[in-house]
Amino acid sequence: MKPSMLLCSAILSLATGWAQAAVPAHYAVFEMDAQGQARPMFYTQVQLDDPQRDLRHLPRSEGGLERVEYRVSRAGVRSAQVYEAPVPQFLRAEFALDPERGHGRVELHRPMRDPHRAFVVRVPLAVADAIELAGDGAAKVAQRFDFRELAIRSAQLPLAASARKAMPLAIDDQADGAKAANSGNRLDILVLGDGYTSAEQAAFANHAEVMKAGLFNISPYKDYQNFVNWQTGFVASSQSGADHPPYQAGCTGTSCCADVEARNDPRAGAFVNTAFDATFCTNQLHRALTTRSSKVMAAAAGYPNWDKVMVMVNDPVYGGTGGAVSTISAHTIAPSIAIHEFGHSVTGLADEYDSAYPGFPACSDAGGxxxxxxxxxxxxxxxxxxxxxWFTPGLPIPTPAGTAGTGLFQGARYLTSGMYRPVDACMMRALEHPFCPVCRQEYVLKLYRGGFGSPAAGIDLIEPGTESPSPAAAVAYARGTTKRFSAALLRPSIGTVAVQWYLDGTAIPGATSATYDFRQDTATPATRTLELRVTDKTAFVSAAMAGGLLQHSRSWSIRVNAARVQPAQALAGSP
Structure with missing residues (x-):
């Protein structure tokens, strides 16, 4: 076998067993400089539930993402496959027009680049001992990093000292204290805190619980809460709050703020020492509250199976940003902005308002x-x-503003004309509204389709690794005996799934539970096919747009062999 095929075989064999056991893996955090070169900031080894978590391609329709391409190698054998790590080009600075009222139209502020663009690479030890970042034109050259070397000098990497203070994380797996459900078959959200001192752990827990309650109180998030692992990790800061640079006209640095809104900041002039460097007025926009994403990712190694990371900042002033890490203050309407941002970072939805966003990548469904x-x-x-x-019958297309129902309303994706949205007002346009049917559907499809992290191919209604017996090999069966087949099922929090067993392609009457007892007294047929099909019956997804995403199945090949020997027969045949 060729060396490259051996590397692919190692990846495949690890992927086959991911549901049964976690695997040791490299966990490396990098920052990108202005020239597009990567700098290693942090390294450790972790246990991954899904060894293919970062060995994947990213959805190409996700606007505003930079992609760092890389190959892995082991013992000098370089992978033929090219993988990608996401690095957001811009931070999202979206706020309610009237934060004191708590609702209203969302306003997008000018685009801003993340001053500390960071990404993480998680690769099983058995797959790679080095990584090669691809070059991109004359301004960027290929870079190679040896994981063994990073491990040796991990204590000297820039974030080693600060990350040690943040680990291990205190993980609150579930509300009842139970262990997190199968991470390899869930959307894993990790919530960290910044600006909370060691004496303020209870405050962080309360703020995170408010955030969780707000998120899972609306559809479709509440309907599919069972598909999400919500983790909280406490990280102690030396001081409370965030930095509040004071107003100074014409300011271009980080010690002051040129935004006139900073004049009304009740904490103007406060500078504090926090674990993740939380600060207002990033890029001279007062409400743009950010944390240093590389520090957050380093701390997140305490729970390495995360798909999305959010940071709650212990500061009552309204602010936040979205990007590689969603950062939100402890202001009372922070959950609303988090729900909107979740629509971007997890579901991949576009903004439906029409305030200008110069330079945002164009799109087209009519060619391109x-x-x-x-x-x-x-x-x-x-x-x-x-x-x-989803069109409401009788509505004109395009649809006049102010009309109720689902149609085609002009004004979306930062354009006042030429771009359309499904309803007149939706959570992706204004905070006081629910998600429209199209946005709601896309979240459900995204869970099943994948693309949010791991599992790359989407969440499975049949929990991987719980099948009994394993369907990976033919099942030897002695006729005249009873053989139980079963699997654990994942069900939506609200809604139902249909369960049906099939034998040789024919539905078995009454076989609608997660277990089925197979019995055959005759020698023929000698080969049988038993199949379990589970279907999500949600009304959130149009049948015309579901494809096969809502139905999952497992098949067992049964080999019928000798009849069971009865005890009396065994005695009669004894010498």
Whole structure:
């Protein structure tokens, strides 16, 4: 076998067994400089539930993402496959127009680059001992990092000391204290805190619980809460709160703020020492509250199976940003902004408001290489609009503003014309509204389709690794005996799934539970096929747009052999 095939075989064999046991892996955090070169900031070894977590390609429709391409190698054998790590180009600075009222239109502020662009690579030890970041043009050259070398000098890496203070994390797995459910088959959200001293752990727990309650109190998040592992990790800071640079006209540094809104900051001039360097007025926008994402990712190694990381900052002033790490203050309406941001970072939805965003990558559903996000389109032919199955009968297409129902409303994705949204007002446009049917559907499809992290192929209604017996090999069966087949099922928090067993392609009457007892007294048929099908019966997904995503199945091949020997027969045949 060729060396490259051996490397692929190692990856495949690890992936096959991920549901049964975690595997040791490299966990390395890098920061990108202005020239696009990567600098290692932190290294440790962790246990991964899904060894293929970061060995994947990213969705190409996700706007505003930079992608760092890399190959892995082991013992000098370089992978043929190219993988990608996400590095957001911009921070999102989106706020309610009237934060004191708590609701209203969302306003996008000017685009801003993350001053500390960071990414993490998680690769099983058995797969790689080095990583090679691809070059990109004359301004960027290929870089190679040896994980063994990083391990040796891990204590000298820039974030080694600060990350040690943050680990191990105090993990609050579930509300009842139970261990987190199968991480390899869930959306894993990790919530960390910044600006909480060691004496303020209870305050962090309360703030995180408010955030959780707000998120899972609306559809579709509450309907699929069982599909999410919500983890909280406490990280103690030396001081409380965040930095509040004071107002100074014309300021261009980080010790002051040129935004006139900083004049009204009740904490102006406060500078504190926190674990993740939380600060207001990033890029001279007062409400732009950020943390240093590389420090957050280093601390997150305490729970390495995360898909998305959020940071709660112990500061009552309204602010936050979205990006590689979503950062939110402890202001009372922070959960609303977090829900909106979750629509971007997890579901991949576009903003539906029309305030200008110069330079944002264009999209088109009427031709072009980059299709638009699920909830926006430039297609006006009613028969070609991707959400046409959700159209309210009788509505004109395009649809006049102020009309109730689902249609085609002009103004979305930072354009006042030429771009359309499904309803007049939705959570992706204004905070006081629920998600529209199209946005709600996309979240459900994203859970099943994958693309949010791990599992890369989406969440499975049949828990991987729980099948008994294993369907990986033919099952030897002695006729005349009873053989139980079973699997653990994942069900939505609200809603139902249909369960049906099939024998040789025919539904078995009454076989609608997670277990089935197979029995055959005759010698023929000698080969049988038993199948379990589980289907999500949600009304959130249009049948015309579901494809096969809502149905999952397992099949067992049964080999019928000799009849069972009865005890009396055994005695009669004894010498």
């Amino acid at each position: 290489n980059v299709p638009c996000e699920a909830n926006v389109t430039n297609q006006t032919n009613a028969s070609l609009v991707k959400w046409r199955s």
